[in-house]
Amino acid sequence: MSTVPLIPETAPFTAEQRAWLNGFLAGIFSRSAASNVGRPLADAPVLAPLTILYGTQTGTAESLAKQAAKEAGKRGFAATVLDMAEVSADQLPNHANLLLITSTYGEGEPPDAAKPLHSALSNGSAPSLSSLRYSVCALGDTNYTLFCQAGKDFDAHLEKLGATRITPRTDCDVDYEEPFTVWLDTALSALGSASGAGASLATSTTSAEPAVESYSKKNPxxxxxxxxxxxxxxxxxxxxxxxxxxxxxxxxxxxxxxxxxxxxQNCADLVSAVIQALGCDGEEAVPTPVGELPLRTALTQHYDLGKPAPALLELLNVAGSVSAPTTPHVLDALLAAATKPAPGAFVGALKKIQxxxxxxxxxxxxxxxxxxxxxxxxxxxxxxxxxxxxxxxxxxxxxxxxxxxxxxxxSNKAFRPPADPTAPMIMVGPGTGIAPFRAFLEERAATAAPGKNWLFFGDQRASTDFLYRDELTALQASGVLTRLDLAFSRDQKEKIYVQNRMLENAAELYAWLEAGACFYVCGDASRMAKDVDVALHQVVELAGKKSPEEAAAYIQSLKTTKRYQRDVY
Ligand SMILES: Cc1cc2nc3c(=O)[nH]c(=O)nc-3n(C[C@H](O)[C@H](O)[C@H](O)COP(=O)(O)OP(=O)(O)OC[C@H]3O[C@@H](n4cnc5c(N)ncnc54)[C@H](O)[C@@H]3O)c2cc1C
Ligand SMILES: NC(=O)c1ccc[n+]([C@@H]2O[C@H](COP(=O)([O-])OP(=O)(O)OC[C@H]3O[C@@H](n4cnc5c(N)ncnc54)[C@H](OP(=O)(O)O)[C@@H]3O)[C@@H](O)[C@H]2O)c1
Ligand SMILES: Cc1cc2nc3c(=O)[nH]c(=O)nc-3n(C[C@H](O)[C@H](O)[C@H](O)COP(=O)(O)O)c2cc1C
CATH class of the missing domain: 2.40.30.10 (Translation factors)
Incomplete structure (x- = not known):
């Protein structure tokens, strides 16, 4: 946690000097890991305290929390940004105003670092939160069945514990910028009128992208x-x-x-097939988020031709005929439709390409x-x-x-090589999960970090699927990669996976953890990451001679101290 001081109006500066100094200080502090925006220097007016709590897996909620803090600072709040991993349920009664921003992962689960707070709020052990005012912004993706479930859970748990919901929860789909901005504006206004903040300073507008970045999701x-x-x-x-x-x-x-x-950009053959199914030639002008464009360009660059939105199924009147057992694509729905819509109406019912x-x-x-x-x-x-x-x-x-x-x-600050260059690093990355670990190893080599490095890699066959074989072999030869354990699943009759290699080396793996190693997992979320987590528990039980409960507590403390980090998809 860090603090961004604001130069108060009473300080001996002209308005111009004060604006420049505030911008300068904000620039310095916005580069720190977390922000505390708006705390006054001595003799400044007392600002309304505001806690902005985020739960993130890949950094979006953290970045939005920091933007929220900047905006709150402009509106007269002293905002503190906190990762949910840093807050226990017992501490929540100390906070008066709370904005909670969280994504959802797994199958409707909270992000890894948010899990302890999530369970503490739901298991009956949390104190009364009757003096807390709050609002929740949930990040998610409507392609998942349990849309924004973690945000919904936090919202319900806070209410049940007696906290006052000051504005309704907003559930954001993949296009989160606009709903986030509206939610933030509404929530800050409501908290401002309840706490006396915001009256004289509420003049700014919010932006869902960091001002310091010139290129962004909206401006790639x-x-x-x-x-x-x-x-x-x-x-x-x-x-x-x-x-x-x-x-x-x-x-x-x-x-x-x-x-x-x-x-x-969509494949030209698919775009042609859709245009043909519509009975068009592709030159028809249609609306897009950047203005009118020919249908072919619009479908190539701006619209999602994958799983259709409910609006398209309704427009085509095919909701019943193209559903389960297999998820249809836009082309399937179009081919199943008895009548073809006008091209403008058709693109109006498509999702934007993400x-x-x-x-x-x-x-x-x-x-x-x-x-x-x-x-x-x-x-x-x-x-x-x-x-x-x-x-x-x-x-x-x-x-x-x-x-x-x-x-x-x-940016994903929750997934980083060890800050301490001497700390050992254990990486589990089968398949494309190798990606960030190539970067981590290059980083350790480039900085001549003395910490030991151990990689578990696997894929189907050694002869064809040993990704980056030459680079990894060279890193081993140079001593940067201390250990490389390989699991080629289809080179023998029975499957061998990375977690088998972990268990075979349980004693040494545990010794590395005891020596302060950070443990990283990247790749498939639905099966591999879960099985690796189970194997890690087994390693700690077996080699650490711990009960299942003790092993779970050991692993939880790795997570809390950011020594167990996952980048899974
Ligand atoms: C934080 C993060 C990091 C990632 N890092 C990487 C990475 O380093 N390397 C990497 O390759 N990917 C990575 N991914 C995944 C990547 O973002 C894309 O999801 C992936 O490339 C697929 O996108 P696509 O547009 O090609 O496929 P899409 O057009 O999005 O199609 C994928 C969809 O097709 C359907 N589908 C796929 N296979 C089948 C099947 N067999 N039967 C029926 N339906 C099926 C599913 O509905 C699936 O969701 C990462 C994802 C995240 C969130
Ligand atoms: N959510 C998304 O947006 C998204 C998009 C694209 C891909 N993905 C996921 O990303 C994964 C990465 O694909 P990839 O081709 O790089 O690798 P992968 O499919 O994960 O395969 C890599 C290796 O892992 C093995 N494996 C299979 N199940 C495992 C398990 N339960 N535990 C440990 N290892 C296991 C595979 O063996 P076998 O194949 O021999 O069983 C293979 O040897 C895909 O599996 C897919 O699920 C997700
Ligand atoms: C593996 C995976 C699982 C996800 N599961 C869900 C889910 O169950 N429900 C949902 O609404 N969103 C789900 N999402 C979407 C994320 O919540 C969404 O992308 C969010 O913006 C990520 O925010 P973050 O970067 O702060 O973690 C999932 C995303 C991934 C990659």
Missing amino acids: YSAPVLTVRNLNAPGSAKEVNHVEFDLTGSGLVYEAGDALGVIP PRLYSISSSPKAHPDQVHLTVGAVRYELNGLPRKGVCSTFLAERALAHGTAAVYVH
């Missing part, structure tokens, strides 16, 4: 594509591409652990002015037709020829 950088290289050998059942972008002159900066947002996040696989220290990704191409069959993941195949097939791709940096 058109990055030249330097390389797209298949990392699998011929005969592989997988297709993972190493992709390099040039950032020269962009001013974009990132750290190992961050993700890159990529805004894809960026995809990729864990960055380069360290900026090893590759100045470049950013690298490790992208698994998504290809499958549905209803007898071949289908392609939009972004992964845009990068695999078209980005290089296209020349550029629209990208932005998605």
